[in-house]
Amino acid sequence: MTSPLLEVRNLCKSYDEGRIEALRGVDLSITAGEYVAISGPSGSGKSTLLQLLGGLDTATTGEVLFQNAALGSAVNLDTYRARQVGFIFQAFYLLPTLTAIENVQVPMLALDLLPSNRAKRAESLLREMSMVHRLNQYPNQLSAGERQRVAIARALANAPSILMADEPTGNLDSVNSARIMEILIGIQKQRGMTLIIITHENEIACCAPRHIRIRDGRIES
């Protein structure tokens, strides 16, 4: 049996000195190359789970393991986020004072790549996203769909093993949503990456090979 890439053991996360329990003892394992959709109603804890899986936050109790090593102790969170995880947000979160190509290069600074190599790689990724004609545009000059494509290119900048997307189509119309999903699934298949998507859209969740439902901080199925 293949050992999981990511594993979560009895994961709990609470806020406001324990008054709000976002996750209540979640157990989960994800193998390398899997495409997993996580869905649930608003406030169910799905985004919190993704943030803990992505090393953006730390658990109250329980642990998250990456290749059998605990995040935050055996695995440095900064290094994990820089090298293993590509994060895509619902609100894109591009840096407004940087152009598209500059935004894609920002994660590469964490790896100290040469400027010429950074620029080449960024252009290549944007070409893959069909954004080569928009390299020097600022985020406020791009449409919502274009911004998300730049965000995807940025998430791929350091060739991560895991792509995590928190409601990637939440701010997009149906045409752009379909396009973004096509891109994400295409990347996952071509590169054999692990893809974890948070969504409240049933049509997206149901198409994933593995669909996890979460409610009130617990996994239902």
Add this chain to the structure above:
Amino acid sequence: MAIGAFVALVGFSRSFEQEWLRLYSSSGTDIAVVQKTFLNPSVDVSIEPRLTSVPVVAQVSPMLFNLMDLTPEVNALAFGWRADSYEFGSLTFLSGQRFENGKPQVIIGDALASTLNKKAGESLDIQGSSFTIVGIYRGGTALEAGAVILPLDQLQQLTSLQGKVSGFHVRLRPAPAGEAPDHYLKRAQKEIEAALPGLNAQSASERASNNQFVALAHAVAWGTSSIALLMGVLGIANTMAMSVFERTREIGILRAIGWKSSRIVLLIETEATVLGFAGGILGLFFGWGSLRLLSMLPQTASIVSASMDTGHLLEALGISVVSGILAGAYPAWRGSHLSPVEAIRHD
């Protein structure tokens, strides 16, 4: 502003010190013999024969100096010399001649004459006593150009220091062949101090840097500009703290996409350093402008020049860079410790 204050104030005090050094070197003074104690700055003039008898000593000029009010707006350095002092050698008379001992006569520098609009033959009031201007000279330094020189006994009377002098200026005999000038100077200092226990024999450069006026100017300059620098550092720190606060989400995004805390620190510290450096450049212009203004005012023209040496400029820029780094330290620490997920949620 802080760097401008530093450049102007410290530049002023250093310029003042340089002018004192030039004053000693232009008159050929090698050593100044003064009291060791700070609070009792005057020396008894009766020790002069013992000083003259030291073999290395060629000439001795007892002298007194003070700052005197000439008009409500103008004060000037006043030097008391004997009429036969070797220090007259550094002066070029533009009109008139030297004074005579015991007479209420003065000579004044050309810069002071211009400020007061006085000519040789006219009278000059010094703290209620009337003197005749018998000569106008061009001095070797800005200090001399803006000064009034009167007979030693007259200045002793004006300042109630009869029988006392500020010190003795000494010209040494030429160094023996084969003895290095530095070594000869140090030897001469030791021989003079051995002959006159309780007194200091200071080289011209030592004396220029620690006479009471210069020491006070340095203390005021550094004290005031230190306070200004502290204000400047706090200003930059506040600016950077506001910047970090306003860019909380941006910092959260950077952390989320893989930037380490150390890189966030580097980002913020670099911005703070650039801010400090830019402020330093502006401050240099402001400080130089202030020095230029001071060198043109009658009240300060005699004791300050607008020139700044490279060392002073680099010191000012160095301080501005260090100030930026210090000011950015806390905001950088704070920024680097923001939780990525909380920072991203920040409005």
